[in-house]
Amino acid sequence: MPDTKSRVTRRQILKSSLRGTALTAAPLFIPASALGLGGTVAPSDRVTLGGLGIGNRGATVLQAFLNQPDVQFLAICDVRDERREAIKSMAGQKYGNRGCAMYSEQEELWARKDIDAVLIATGDRWHTPLAIMTAKAGKDVYCEKPCSMTIAESRALADTFQRLGRVYQAGTQRRNGPNFMRAFDLVRSGKLGKLTTLHAELGPGERWAPLTSHAWLAAEKEPSKQVVDWNRWLGPAPWRPYHPDYIQGRWRGYFDFHGGGILEWGPHTVDLCQWVAGLDETAPVEFDPQGMGGLTPYSIACRYANGLRLVMRDKGFLGLGSCHIRWEGDAGWVETADSGRIAVSGNLRGQVADVAQEDARKSTANHVRNFVDSVKSRKQASSNALAAAQAHIACHAAHIAFQLGRKLTFDPAADLFVGDEEANRMRSRAMREPWRT
Amino acid sequence: MATLTTDLKYGGAPEIVALPQTKLIEILHDRAASMFAKAKACQRLAVIGDGAAVEPLASLLTDAQLSHYARFGLEAIPGAQAAAVLEAALSKTSGPLLVGVTNSIGVRKDRNALGPLARLRSHPDAEVAKAAEAALARLRPPL
Structure with a gap:
């Protein structure tokens, strides 16, 4: 861009x-x-x-x-x-x-x-x-x-x-987290060889079910508009009766408001995977969901047009904190998460140091600084709209495959699923009047 | 644990979204069905509905509570039939509902509606006029 x-x-x-x-x-x-x-x-x-x-x-x-x-x-x-x-x-x-x-x-x-x-x-x-x-x-x-x-x-x-x-x-x-940047540098230095499989952690199913609910909470008395403007709170989402749970943060898990575990952590971890692979302007071409019967474990096996594999999953990482990524090449692997610890394959030991937890936590401050600098310089920020959109498209496509419970083929150049009308219908939702994009 | 909304006849959301199209259409026709049941039926028809669902959905476009849910269904159903009922609703709705219908035509990029949308640009309701302008911008081929 x-x-x-x-x-x-x-x-x-x-x-x-x-x-x-x-x-x-x-x-x-x-x-x-x-x-x-x-x-x-x-x-x-x-x-x-x-x-x-x-x-x-x-x-x-x-x-x-x-x-x-x-x-x-x-x-x-x-x-x-x-x-x-x-x-x-x-x-x-x-x-x-x-x-x-x-x-x-x-x-x-x-x-x-x-x-x-x-x-x-x-x-x-x-x-x-x-x-x-x-x-x-x-x-x-x-x-x-x-x-x-x-x-x-x-x-x-x-x-x-x-x-x-x-x-x-x-x-x-x-993207501005020091440990994730070190893992990125390790890949870009060529020490992992050619990338073969990327792994992105999704929100744990027992916390955010991958399938969201179509339910409504039973109506409760709506506060005055001055206290809570319920109509504005809903905004472009479909109308439903007021319930205090929603405004207290418990809107997650409902189809009208939320994308479940896939959209909770996927925008972070899938985004990092696309970034390291130099695939910020595309999305996978294949989405194969597994584990639709329960809350966890669940996964979506994806493949890019160049053959690179992406595995979105909520379990099976090394316990390095939340939002794991694991990047595997034909000459080694690296895995890290929010603790700042960085695990690598045996042949790469000593080549990359852990990041102290207090420094790993500076990612938000670094990211904000990157934005302020971009506002001043008029250069793109690190998580610019195109990169973010493509990572989200990958997550939404995975979520659609999961909801339908079947493998989907996707054309990322046209944002179209190939030969699956139901999936294509799920690419958008009508917004409540008067809102539009 | 908060109580969930249910319809006395059709049950809760899981039961309704599992119904086939014929049953979902039955809900839309059922005067005794709750708004909740009709809303869920409209949303499910967005995914599985075909031509048979178009008229039942269109009948709700003038309903202040359900117009958006009807558009939720119609906006997603491909084909000329859904396009035609949305275009017809331009002359049956007003205010926010007309804005919504105009927005949906824009999303569908229904070029048959170019004429009616062009006329709405001079609508006395400024929000309708702005919606028509936005829809026309979507319909015009990219430069």
Whole structure:
């Protein structure tokens, strides 16, 4: 994917006007913070940020943004009043003021011309439409994973960001995880020989069943719109009656909102596999599901057009933490996960060191930094929209094969299953009015 | 453990999504069937429905509660029959439901609807006009 198109940004305008101010109005008082003195970063070098739907994971990512000296968080938009207040308070503690604006409708945040970028950390159902509409509002996007609900959404995401030239970073932070990067370097150095099989860990079936439920929870009294805007919470997803479980994070596991264990960890681990293999712009051509009878173990055996195999599975790794990847070549193998420990085949011992757990945990901070640098440089972020879309397409195709319980052949150039109409119908879902991509 | 929604006659979600097309269509025709049962039937017909499901689904496009579920089914069913009922619904719906139908025609890239969509660009409801513009953008061949 080419670099993002060059365009005049808010920061560039600020830079030029500050230069002008210094030359023509030097006697006027300009605060040190506005000039980047006293250890602060000048406004022209700061990335201004807004947030859409920040919950538990979103707060972790937001904290990483708040820790960046050249980022200023200006506004939160959420359908829940307690979340708006919590994030405003979080920003207030950082900046020592109450200046963070609160909105309940995203259109108000998009209207802010002084916001450069937006962190999206809503539930999965909102990720693609919000990312696309935010880009159309002229802002860059950091979006939590899973980035899409369907193959069609994934493609729309990639196409939109390419067309508009906005920066996109998927929240697949392991691309900037030191241990995963070391494993990547080991493969790219040629020490594993030619890659033969990639293994990607999926969400454990006993925690996130690979088959999601079509059930509705029985209706409970809906709170006032000010407390929870249920209609906005549902957004593009099909209407169902309110139940407090959903808004308390227990929306996972329902077909209308979630892709099960495959879409929980697959966007991380399948993404890493496609990255190391240099296959960021494609997806496998074959998906063969196993273990449909129970919650776990389950797996999907995949094959790329070049013959490389990808095994998505939820069990059988070495116990190195969550989100394992294992990369096998004809001259050795490497396996790592979130603990930072890195296991290798006997012939490669001593060639790569473990990463301390505290350093392995810096992947989110590194990933956020990569995004901020990309916003400034206008170069693609490491988990750009195309790479993220392709990894998600692979995961959605695997999920469809799993739901249908049969082997599927896929044409990644056309995003089409070959000779399987039911599978093709599952590539997209109608969005609830008025939403669209 | 939270209670799940069920339909008195047709049961819970697992029972409904396991039904064949004929039974799913029966649910759509059944005045006593719950909204839940009809919603699940529409979603399942998106995967297995054929021409026989088109008219029963189309009859729900004007239902404020079920219009989206009807589109969930119709948007996925290939062929001219589903395209025709969506196009016909452009003159039977208004407000958000018309926006939804317009969006679905855009997703299906139904070029037979170019004329009606072009007329909707000047619709007094700005949301409808924007939806028509977006649908037309999808229908136009790439440059």
